[in-house]
Amino acid sequence: MNMLSEAAVEKKLMTPDAMTSYKMRGEKVTVHYGEKQALFDVDLNVPEKQVMALIGPSGCGKSTFLRCLNRMNDTIDIARIGGKITLDGEDIYDPKIDVVELRARVGMVFQKPNPFPKSIYENIAYGPRIHGLTTNKAELDAVVESSLQKAAIWNEVKDRLQEPGTGLSGGQQQRLCIARAIAVSPEVILMDEPCSALDPIATAKVEELIDELRQNYTIVIVTHSMQQAARVSQRTAMFHLGYLVEEGPTDKMFTNPDDKRTQDYITGRFG
Numbered sequence: 263m264n265m266l267s268e269a270a271v272e273k274k275l276m277t278p279d280a281m282t283s284y285k286m287r288g289e290k291v292t293v294h295y296g297e298k299q300a301l302f303d304v305d306l307n308v309p310e311k312q313v314m315a316l317i318g319p320s321g322c323g324k325s326t327f328l329r330c331l332n333r334m335n336d337t338i339d340i341a342r343i344g345g346k347i348t349l350d351g352e353d354i355y356d357p358k359i360d361v362v363e364l365r366a367r368v369g370m371v372f373q374k375p376n377p378f379p380k381s382i383y384e385n386i387a388y389g390p391r392i393h394g395l396t397t398n399k400a401e402l403d404a405v406v407e408s409s410l411q412k413a414a415i416w417n418e419v420k421d422r423l424q425e426p427g428t429g430l431s432g433g434q435q436q437r438l439c440i441a442r443a444i445a446v447s448p449e450v451i452l453m454d455e456p457c458s459a460l461d462p463i464a465t466a467k468v469e470e471l472i473d474e475l476r477q478n479y480t481i482v483i484v485t486h487s488m489q490q491a492a493r494v495s496q497r498t499a500m501f502h503l504g505y506l507v508e509e510g511p512t513d514k515m516f517t518n519p520d521d522k523r524t525q526d527y528i529t530g531r532f533g
């Protein structure tokens with residue numbers, strides 16, 4: 263290879279697209295709720311095994327975009343989705359896609375911890391059982407234990423697995439919900455303001471957990487906390503009035519954003 267083409271290869275490798283491998287891609291994503299348009303032609307890709315934060319003022323469409331990624335908007339009668347979203351190159355809105363399977367691959371953790379009104383054990387065992395991921399009780403026990411371990415809550419619950427999940431503290435319930443998402447071996451975990459109902463200590467634990475989880479999972483998190491976005495994410499996407507304003511490495515977005523709206527938002531001038 264001559265020097266010129268080596269330099270060309272080097273240059274190609276240095277472009278963000280070549281350096282980042284994307285797990286999901288969104289192309290010209292639009293969402294309408296009835297007559298109201300909530301997202302306008304959003305082109306946004308989700309990098310693999312990183313944490314991407316979605317930020318922006320209330321009502322700008324962060325949760326709407328998040329919910330498009332595992333077709334949770336399908337559950338809203340008046341929602342209409344346009345554009346294209348792929349997972350590993352496959353169109354997730356293709357009629358061939360099994361939505362239940364998609365939601366196992368792209369799991370979700372909600373704002374308010376929502377354990378099932380069942381035992382801690384059953385909260386975790388339910389998903390693997392309905393997806394047929396285990397064949398016997400010993401295997402199921404192992405999945406329950408490893409999911410609780412990965413969600414950093416095993417030590418707190420291992421002696422009370424038969425007690426109700428709803429009896430745990432808010433922070434523990436949220437980690438239980440993360441364990442429940444992990445139990446079906448997702449590839450992507452969507453988190454919609456997962457710490458907004460938690461106190462600062464529980465928040466710190468969940469943030470620490472998110473940081474560990476990115477070794478194995480692709481994570482997208484909606485947050486109102488600039489500090490949280492800065493602490494947990496590697497990339498940040500800023501939304502405003504249904505448009506994607508800009509997206510980039512979190513460090514850059516918080517120190518030297520390209521768009522004035524991002525600058526104004528992160529410095530608290532609106533939102």
Ligand SMILES: Nc1ncnc2c1ncn2[C@@H]1O[C@H](COP(=O)(O)OP(=O)(O)OP(=O)(O)O)[C@@H](O)[C@H]1O
Binds near residue numbers: 319320321
């Ligand atoms: N189920 C729904 N039915 C009708 N309109 C909706 C629905 N969900 C969201 N919207 C509207 O879509 C727009 C975007 O809402 P979305 O919840 O995605 O914003 P957000 O940025 O996540 O806001 P917040 O930070 O307040 O949670 C808003 O104008 C909202 O009122």
